[in-house]
Amino acid sequence: MTEQDLDQDRFLLFTLNKEHYATPLMGVREVVEIQKPKPIPHTTPSFLGVINIRGEIVGVIDLRVKMGYPALETKSEAMMVFNTAGGSLAAIADSMEGVTRIQPESIDRNASIDSRLPLHFLIGIARIKDRLVTVIDLQKVLEKEEVRTLLRSA
Amino acid sequence: MSEFDTDQEFLKIFLEEARDILSDWERNCLALQSDPSQAVCSALFRAAHNLKGSARSVGLAEYGTFIHTAEDVITNIRDGKTEAKPEIVKALLDAQAILLEWRDGLDSDSKCRAPSRTEDIRAKLKAMIGGSASQALDTSAGFGFFEDTLPQVPVYEESAPASFARGSTPGSSPNNQSKSKSSGNDTIRIPATRIDGLMQLIGELSIQQATILHSLKNNSMHEPICHRAVQIAGKLTRELQLQTMALRLIDLSKLFQKLERTARDLALDQKKAIRIELSGSDVELDKNVIERISDALVHMIRNAVDHGIESKEQRGQKPECATLTLAAFQSASGVTIEISDDGAGINHERVLTKAIGMGLARPSDNLSPSKIYEFMFAPGFSTASKVTEVSGRGVGLDVVKRNIDELGGSIDIQSTVGVGTKFSISIPLTVSIVDSLIILSDGFSYVVPIQEISEIIDLRSFTSESQNSESSTISLRDRALTIRPLNTFLTTKSHKKSTTVTVTGNHKPVMVIETEGQKVGFSFDSIVGQQPILIRQLADYISDMPGFTGNTVLANGDPALIVSPKEFARLYFKKKDAA
Numbered sequence: 001m002t003e004q005d006l007d008q009d010r011f012l013l014f015t016l017n018k019e020h021y022a023t024p025l026m027g028v029r030e031v032v033e034i035q036k037p038k039p040i041p042h043t044t045p046s047f048l049g050v051i052n053i054r055g056e057i058v059g060v061i062d063l064r065v066k067m068g069y070p071a072l073e074t075k076s077e078a079m080m081v082f083n084t085a086g087g088s089l090a091a092i093a094d095s096m097e098g099v100t101r102i103q104p105e106s107i108d109r110n111a112s113i114d115s116r117l118p119l120h121f122l123i124g125i126a127r128i129k130d131r132l133v134t135v136i137d138l139q140k141v142l143e144k145e146e147v148r149t150l151l152r153s154a
Numbered sequence: 155m156s157e158f159d160t161d162q163e164f165l166k167i168f169l170e171e172a173r174d175i176l177s178d179w180e181r182n183c184l185a186l187q188s189d190p191s192q193a194v195c196s197a198l199f200r201a202a203h204n205l206k207g208s209a210r211s212v213g214l215a216e217y218g219t220f221i222h223t224a225e226d227v228i229t230n231i232r233d234g235k236t237e238a239k240p241e242i243v244k245a246l247l248d249a250q251a252i253l254l255e256w257r258d259g260l261d262s263d264s265k266c267r268a269p270s271r272t273e274d275i276r277a278k279l280k281a282m283i284g285g286s287a288s289q290a291l292d293t294s295a296g297f298g299f300f301e302d303t304l305p306q307v308p309v310y311e312e313s314a315p316a317s318f319a320r321g322s323t324p325g326s327s328p329n330n331q332s333k334s335k336s337s338g339n340d341t342i343r344i345p346a347t348r349i350d351g352l353m354q355l356i357g358e359l360s361i362q363q364a365t366i367l368h369s370l371k372n373n374s375m376h377e378p379i380c381h382r383a384v385q386i387a388g389k390l391t392r393e394l395q396l397q398t399m400a401l402r403l404i405d406l407s408k409l410f411q412k413l414e415r416t417a418r419d420l421a422l423d424q425k426k427a428i429r430i431e432l433s434g435s436d437v438e439l440d441k442n443v444i445e446r447i448s449d450a451l452v453h454m455i456r457n458a459v460d461h462g463i464e465s466k467e468q469r470g471q472k473p474e475c476a477t478l479t480l481a482a483f484q485s486a487s488g489v490t491i492e493i494s495d496d497g498a499g500i501n502h503e504r505v506l507t508k509a510i511g512m513g514l515a516r517p518s519d520n521l522s523p524s525k526i527y528e529f530m531f532a533p534g535f536s537t538a539s540k541v542t543e544v545s546g547r548g549v550g551l552d553v554v555k556r557n558i559d560e561l562g563g564s565i566d567i568q569s570t571v572g573v574g575t576k577f578s579i580s581i582p583l584t585v586s587i588v589d590s591l592i593i594l595s596d597g598f599s600y601v602v603p604i605q606e607i608s609e610i611i612d613l614r615s616f617t618s619e620s621q622n623s624e625s626s627t628i629s630l631r632d633r634a635l636t637i638r639p640l641n642t643f644l645t646t647k648s649h650k651k652s653t654t655v656t657v658t659g660n661h662k663p664v665m666v667i668e669t670e671g672q673k674v675g676f677s678f679d680s681i682v683g684q685q686p687i688l689i690r691q692l693a694d695y696i697s698d699m700p701g702f703t704g705n706t707v708l709a710n711g712d713p714a715l716i717v718s719p720k721e722f723a724r725l726y727f728k729k730k731d732a733a
Contacts, residue, residue, distance in 0.1 A: 038598060038713050041644045042699055050696075050705065052713045057705045059693055087693025147695050 009104055011135065012080065013097035013128075017069045020133045022126065025099055027139035029081045034092065040147075047147035051090065053081065058088045061145065084143045091138060102126045107135055161213070165264055168212045170341065172257045175205045179250045181411050184418065186231075186238050186246075188429075195232040198246075202228055205253075216268060217256065223276050224249045226283045240422060242282060247415070248275050342441060344401055352401075355394050362387040395688075399587075403438040406482050406491075409448055410435045413455045417478055420459045427466060427475040428459065434482035439489050443561055443581055447491075450554040454493050454577055455480075457551075462497035462575050472496060485580065488563070494576035500569040502526045508535065514671070527567040531555040533670065552670075559720075562588065562605045590687040590716070592708065593663075594679040595641045601687050601706055601716040606667065613637070613662035613677060628675075630666070637664055637675035643701060643722045667723040674723050685709070689716060700725060 011022035012031075037049030037060040046066035050057050058081060065071050072094065079090040109124040123135040182198040202225040209218040224246060230236040252272050259266035362383045369380035414430050421428040455478075463476040481492045502523050509515040509529040529535060533552040558565055563581040588603045616628040625638045664675040689704040691697070701721040708714050 038715075040696055040715065041702070043696065047696075050713045052707050052711055055707055057690060057693070057707065057713045059695060084695075086695040089693075089695070145695055148699060 009101050010099055011102050012099055013133065014080070014093035015095045015097060016063055016067060016093050018094075020097070020128075020131050021093070022100070022102065022128075022133045022135045023080070023138040024123075027082060027137060029083050029088070031078050031080055031096060032090065034077055034079055043147045048092070053088075053090075056088060058090050059147065060090045060092065061142065061147075063091050063093050080138070082139045082142050084139065084145070086143075086145070089142045089145065091142065100128060102128065102133075102135065162264065164212050165260070168208050168214075169257055169261050171208055172205060172253070175201050175208075176250055176254050176257065177408060177411065179205075179253075180247065180415060183243055183247050183250065184411065184414055187240060187243050187418075190231070190238040192232070195228065195238075199225065199228045199232050214260070217253070217260075220249070220268065220272060220276060221253065223279045223283070227279050230283060236282070244422065245275065245278050245282065247419075249279060342402065342404060348397070348401060351397055352394070355390055355397065359387060359390045359394065362390065399440075402441045404441050404444065405436050405438050406444065407435040409444055409451070410480055410482075412448070413451055413480055416452050417455050417459050420456055421463075424459070425465070426459065426463055428463060429475050429477050431477060431479045431481075433480075437482040437484055437489055439581065446557060446561060447563075447579070447581065450557045451491070451493070451579075453551075453554055458493055458495045458497070458575070458577075462495040462499075464498050468498075488580060488582040491579045491581070492576055493579075494574060496574040499571040499573055499575055500527065500530075500567070501571055502569075505529055523569075524567070527569070530567070531565070562603070587686050587688050589684070591665075591684050592682040592714070593640075594682055595644055596679070598644075599682055599708060599712065599714045600644070601708075601714050602665070602719060603687075603716070604684070606718060606720045608666045608668045608673070610681075611664050611666060611675070613664050630673075630675075633673075635666065635673055635675050637677055638726065640665075640676040640678040640719070640722070643676075643725070644717070665719060667719045669720050669723045669727070672723075672727055674726055676719055676722065687716065 008026065010025040012025050012028050013020065013022050015021065032053060035051040037051050039049040040047065046062050048060040048062050050059050060079065062071060076093055076095045078096045079092050081088060081090045107124040107126045121137045121140040123137060126133045126135050179198065179201045182194055182201060185194045186198065202221055206218045206221040206225060209221065227242065227246065231238050231242065236242065252269055252275055255269045256266065365383040366380060366387070369375050369377060374380060410432050414432065417428065417430055458478060466474050469476065477496050479492070479494045483490055506515065506521065506526050510517055512535065514529050514532055515521065531551050533550065535551065555565060558579055561581055563579060566578045567575065569575040588605065590601045590603050591607065592599050592601055611630065618626045618628055620627045624642065625636050627634055627636050661680065662677060663681055664677045666673055666675050687706045690706055692702065692704055701718050702715055703718045704716040706714055706716060
């Protein structure tokens, strides 16, 4: 097994409305401390605004609002930052649980689940200890993110 | 790496190379007309030959075969068998346009087929060589070929008018070029010495950083050695910023080449004889700026050839061959590009009549010529009695002016009837750093480029003449000025706000914005300060929103949006007109 293959089965665990989720670790650029975003006009409710990460301006998505759960006043302490084709985006979940290995064969790829996340980026369901974890490629979800509400000029 | 990846890798390298070679091809073709010397022919031949070789080496056999046909024509010119007539040069330029279009196609899809016109052009090129070949067969076997190059001319002239008509379908080549610009033109060639300079600076900077870190660990932040390191780091950072920005500077030769070709194609089309003089193509400008002025300049050069330069019969005393001059030079504030012609000049009485007709001026106004020329930049203004294919492209001088305005530049027109016209465009050297005002609206800071603001007034010193729920009107130097709160354009979901113009606190600043001859005021909460701001592009997912041009990080580390009040003013007037 090469080093790359070893990385492939590492996942970042987070929670959203008491449900457990995992996203491939290799897709996450970094995890940073939460900052108060500066709102941007004419954007969707889930787009909280922009923050400054070491001089780079990064958009912030509230995953709760995006999935249709009510927004929480007390937010988690950290954000996951992803590089997408449209620019960097930070996603806020309820809490960050850590990194774990999930063997590819232990992910049930045919599970039928009822989730508010866009299902075509769903990888499957895995059982970690006693918990059921939804494995989803968040980077791909954010890749398709449309945050503008205003008609574009062009 | 799989074989497929390697192939893709080679194809990519080829496509990069092809763009450069095709640009050489174009340049040499343009040179060929004025200077059909051996050196130019050989350069053109080398371009075609190299491209053919490279194309075949990456498996693009069809691409290579097409070039081969063109190469045969070039060989004939080089060997003196064919003269470099305008029609032949035109065909070679058409071939270049096709190859470029094809290249761009391959860039997005490696299996891209030849563009549909390819066969026509190939047939034409074949006719040019085939003419001599078939002639050779006719005259009798074998060696007649070399002596009998003259009789080929009639054969080839038959096909020439066709090539003329098809090849110069209005705007075909400029359009292709503007398309290629948006697709894959995101690479810049940088001399290795510039990179070395950057490496050097970064090396020095990391040494200073180590010193600072060391002081921090040993609690000696206030020792002179640390102070010096901070100072040097500051200086290095500024230097890095300057040099990094200089990486984006490219010279104007490619742009001038495109303009020259546009002018030549159009002149040929309209049967006008022109001579094009270029100077200052080595002047450097930010790549962004070049891309943004490119379409405006193409429009102006077409204007000059179409409207400025008269037909041969109308030129009277002047030499039959008109002169079009494209010049660029560096000035204190930036770069100036001049387009001048020795054509008919602008009839300012006609402009004035039209302006009066459009309600832009009154007959009683006593206006200077330069004021009158300004009307030409009004939307929908055209004195052309007939709409030609050229002027019907949907880009008017108003768009040209707007493009230049957005870059913080200016246009100046000088014209004498019967002598000629000169357009001068001045552009600031870099658009990445602009002097800006930082303002507060609803508790959030926004950045406004100072050049967009005509003036700032304090609303408290005025009495409102009328007020309704969303705007208020005051009298500014005897003219009515409508004032809207700026925050109506900055709606964020997290804030409730008052949308009326009310005077609270000590000051109520209002920025007065002028666009297309109309003025409007935007009120906001307060002015935080003024500082030069480094503009960064907005991420894709929030770009393209009218009025929001970029973002930046303020001195306190907060991100802030850069807004364009001129764009808001335009939106406001558009809405008002619609209502």
